Amino acid sequence: MIMKPIQPKKITLRKLQMKLKQPFTTSFGTQTEKEFCILEVEDKNGNIGWGESGALTFPGYNEETTITNQHILEDFLIPSILGNSYDHPDQFNQQISYIRRNRMAKSTVETAIWDLYAKNNGVPLYKVLGGEKKDIKVGVSIGIKDSIKELLETIEEKMDKGFHKIKVKIKPGKDVEVIREIRKVFPDIPLMADANSAYTLKDIDLLKQLDQFNLLMIEQPLEHDDIIHHSKLQKQIETPICLDESICSYEDAKNAIELGSCKIINIKIGRVGGHSESIKIHNLCKEHNIPVWCGGMLEAGIGRAHNIAITSLSQFLIPGDTGPSQQYWHEDIIQPEVEVKNGIVQLPSGNGIGYTVDKEKVKKYTVYEKQFTVS
Ligand code: OSB
């Protein structure tokens, strides 16, 4: 199939503020709401592509924030794409490689370009990304709770809903004993723990104790930018290590696999700079028999839709954190909202991301808006 190029003509940057249904606590902090950038990119044919940034308002997950995203988008990324023509979305990455890091900001544009590209060619996004699966098994990420009772109740509720993987957040003081309590009540559920970089190699004895609980994996136990210590740790524990924060690019993934720093990779589109880089990492992992899954950043509908599209690729073998809109939001900004039935989300069949962005809802949550056009 010959694909038509795209020419972005008009771009609208918005910052949205949405309250989370419940606070979400990780080892680096608690979030009660999200303020994030979304991008609407229109081409000369009137097609519209949408992108969303996963960045948080504080640099606790990675170095980016909503405000740094805004700066990089307004002052560098948006001006550099307006008026250009792209035969393929990959060209965007080559063009902006002069901008160092800021991958979540880049991903906001890059994913919008992919959506636009798919729409301009009248095909679903997941198909242009190379996806095949239409039914996606979904897991759930549960934040740190005040009490074990509350955590166990939440797990029970999620298992009843049919989620295929339970991920719990851990931090020093809320780790081995918490997992022990979970395993007493739920000896066999597919369970994993995410530490968000809360430990160091000094904690090796504690991390070894987790081996007895038959976890699917432990996610990002050590430093956010490390692959060396993780390689040392993986040689001493049986629980497979899954890297999240440490993998920001194809090169990072290659090095981590070569060093044996992980047995699984969590691909977050924003963290690695977009779909093109996600596909490269996916293909590398497939070559090396490393299963991947799609993590989340508590995204609203646009980000969620992009996550669902990428999980259609074949090496996404483990259920991801691509839960339903209702898990996070009182109302989402897309129509229909993302629904999960029996732990399965179905790829929408429409063009591009396949969900319609609800302009009224977007307006309701917008706290900042700026338009850019070709001069
Ligand atoms: O480490 O995966 C993480 C949320 C914010 C920042 C980091 C992480 C998370 C989650 C939630 O685990 C995933 C989701 O359901 O969106």
Ligand code: MG
């Ligand atoms: Mg994580």
